Amino acid sequence: MQQQPLLPADALAWRRFPAPSPLGTQKDIRYIGSHARGVLNGPETTGMEFWSINPYVGCAFGCAYCYARYTHRHVSERAIDQLEEDSGTAEALLELPGWLSFERRIFVKQNAAAALREQLASRGPRVARLLGGETLLVGTATDPYQPAERRYRVTRDVLEVLAMYRGLRVVVTTKSPLVVRDLDVLARLGSRSRLTVHMSLITMDRVLARRIEPRAPTPDARLRAMRRLCESGIDVGVNIMPVLPGISDSPAMLRTLLRHVADAGVSHVHACALRLQPAARRRYLPFLAAEFPTLAPRYAIAYAEEDRMNERYTAGLLRFMERAGREMGLPLHTLGRSAANEHEGTAPGRQATADSPCADLPAGDVRGNTAMYAPQLELSL
Ligand code: SF4
Numbered sequence: 001m002q003q004q005p006l007l008p009a010d011a012l013a014w015r016r017f018p019a020p021s022p023l024g025t026q027k028d029i030r031y032i033g034s035h036a037r038g039v040l041n042g043p044e045t046t047g048m049e050f051w052s053i054n055p056y057v058g059c060a061f062g063c064a065y066c067y068a069r070y071t072h073r074h075v076s077e078r079a080i081d082q083l084e085e086d087s088g089t090a091e092a093l094l095e096l097p098g099w100l101s102f103e104r105r106i107f108v109k110q111n112a113a114a115a116l117r118e119q120l121a122s123r124g125p126r127v128a129r130l131l132g133g134e135t136l137l138v139g140t141a142t143d144p145y146q147p148a149e150r151r152y153r154v155t156r157d158v159l160e161v162l163a164m165y166r167g168l169r170v171v172v173t174t175k176s177p178l179v180v181r182d183l184d185v186l187a188r189l190g191s192r193s194r195l196t197v198h199m200s201l202i203t204m205d206r207v208l209a210r211r212i213e214p215r216a217p218t219p220d221a222r223l224r225a226m227r228r229l230c231e232s233g234i235d236v237g238v239n240i241m242p243v244l245p246g247i248s249d250s251p252a253m254l255r256t257l258l259r260h261v262a263d264a265g266v267s268h269v270h271a272c273a274l275r276l277q278p279a280a281r282r283r284y285l286p287f288l289a290a291e292f293p294t295l296a297p298r299y300a301i302a303y304a305e306e307d308r309m310n311e312r313y314t315a316g317l318l319r320f321m322e323r324a325g326r327e328m329g330l331p332l333h334t335l336g337r338s339a340a341n342e343h344e345g346t347a348p349g350r351q352a353t354a355d356s357p358c359a360d361l362p363a364g365d366v367r368g369n370t371a372m373y374a375p376q377l378e379l380s381l
Contacts, residue, residue, distance in 0.1 A: 019079075033110045036109045054141045055149070058102050059143050179229070183232050202240055241273075
């Protein structure tokens with residue numbers, strides 16, 4: 001099927017956008033201002049079931065399992081093409097390996113709100129579907145409330161535009177309590193449209209979280225944010241994903257996590273085992289070898305042929321989560337029923353990884369890309 005442009009071609013062709021330019025620095029992070037022709041990604045463009053907006057390219061939280069690193073490369077290459085070779089910005093983009101550049105060279109879509117306003121006003125047939133209630137996710141490839149947002153407020157401006165409409169279906173996904181800053185806009189948006197905030201949290205273990213998500217807010221900080229949002233009447237779900245086999249998948253850890261988020265008042269939970277696409281694999285497997293060396297050979301086997309854990313593991317995980325969630329009054333939503341989060345490595349067609357207490361299984365239990373972690377979960381079912 002031929003894709004329809006969100007705006008007529010002649011409405012865009014005349015427009016020239018400024019080249020990316022330095023905006024500022026924050027410790028070892030450099031911010032680069034960029035201008036996007038449009039910020040709405042339609043389902044036909046992404047192959048997902050939902051629309052998406054990402055106010056930033058790159059993400060300072062630096063999660064080891066993040067698959068979205070590949071998105072940064074394309075934008076960086078385009079930016080370097082637009083810049084003088086010897087400009088400081090081009091040099092800054094070239095000086096780090098790709099996986100690290102994703103975390104330390106953040107593009108800020110300065111015109112995101114203006115572009116969104118214009119796209120929504122275009123009233124084309126595709127936009128009409130969005131305005132009619134198709135799901136729109138804010139933050140699918142990068143976190144919309146990463147540290148850049150404190151300074152540049154692009155996400156807030158985007159939400160302000162969405163809050164001007166009625167009848168939308170909006171999901172904001174983040175790991176950051178900074179989302180609470182925007183309670184006023186979220187409340188306005190939620191009074192006119194269906195709004196859910198998805199807080200991503202894979203463990204309550206602060207030390208473990210620091211190893212895996214080195215610059216993301218602590219689990220307790222995220223929990224406090226969930227509580228504030230819930231108390232303010234906002235629908236909040238929790239994304240327990242990716243569940244990392246052998247690392248964060250023990251029934252005891254998952255139950256602890258579910259108990260905490262249930263106490264905070266969230267309405268539902270998503271869960272999915274790690275998937276490993278090439279970009280995530282290139283970062284995650286070396287990380288695993290350094291941080292969890294006993295698991296590295298097991299992952300090598302489990303993910304040798306596919307980018308996901310075998311059916312036995314994934315089905316066992318979902319059964320466990322469904323049962324444990326039900327006990328705590330937390331329904332498990334599936335990706336099909338409720339759009340979840342792409343950048344956690346769970347999007348359709350994307351990759352994943354895994355590892356945890358099953359590390360003490362005898363080596364003989366590892367048989368190809370199946371049966372690796374399922375026994376531990378099944379013991380508790
Ligand atoms: S998984 Fe999400 S929060 Fe973590 S680095 Fe990737 S985009 Fe950022």
